[in-house]
Amino acid sequence: MPSTDTHQVFAYGSNMDLTDLKRWMLEHLNTEPTVYSWETALLKDYTLGWNYRSLARGAGAANAIACPNKTLPGLILSVDGATFEAIDQKEGHPHRYSRGSAPLQVEPTNNKTTAAWVYRVTPALLQDHSVWPTDAYLNLIKRAAQEHSFPSWYLEELNTTPTLAGS
Numbered sequence: 377m378p379s380t381d382t383h384q385v386f387a388y389g390s391n392m393d394l395t396d397l398k399r400w401m402l403e404h405l406n407t408e409p410t411v412y413s414w415e416t417a418l419l420k421d422y423t424l425g426w427n428y429r430s431l432a433r434g435a436g437a438a439n440a441i442a443c444p445n446k447t448l449p450g451l452i453l454s455v456d457g458a459t460f461e462a463i464d465q466k467e468g469h470p471h472r473y474s475r476g477s478a479p480l481q482v483e484p485t486n487n488k489t490t491a492a493w494v495y496r497v498t499p500a501l502l503q504d505h506s507v508w509p510t511d512a513y514l515n516l517i518k519r520a521a522q523e524h525s526f527p528s529w530y531l532e533e534l535n536t537t538p539t540l541a542g543s
Contacts, residue, residue: 381457382412384492386419386482388450389438390513391463392520401462410456416524417484419494422448424533428497429507435540436507438517439497449526452484452492460493467495474498508538 390396394411401409423446430437440448455463467473479491518534 381460383455383457383460384479384490385453385455385460385463386417386440386450386480386492386494387453388419388424388440388448388494390516391453391466392451392524393516396516397463397466400466401459404465405462407458407462409459409462411459412454412456414451414453415484415486416526417450417452417482417490417492419448419450419480419482422446422494424448426506426508426537427503428501429503433510433513435513436509437513438509439502440494441496449521449530450482451520451524452482452490463495469495470498472498472501506538508540511539514539 385391394409394414397409397411401407419440421442421444422440423443425439425441426436427441428437428439429435463469464475467475469475473495474497475493475495480494481489482492482494483489514534514537518531521531521534
């Protein structure tokens, strides 16, 4: 049963792949994530962007970019306080990705709007050109999107995203 330190995080990149999140936490913190639940959701007026170069990934990493009339599918992860702090560390909050000072409104598939933390690349690290991901990183996102039955238009968008040659 979730404790009072439950946090809602909107995952749209590699954090949607709970196996990858577990791998990162075991490698860096010697602990596993506590994810109480997850559900598909939409972040309105945002789109998936590739304008950040991740040093850890050696290529592009996903970013939620404000974009009127667009929608970014993802997962709302309900996590404990320790996992929330671990995600902060993984995302480099507040220096690389920042979750800001307040959660954003997201729409779970049950259509009941809720608030969740959304990590976005800090302005100082944004690139003015596309920084494509590796095949391995994009495949994490594709696998999670397929597993959670994301909309077909989004799966097609992921399938047509360029990747670094030979990655």
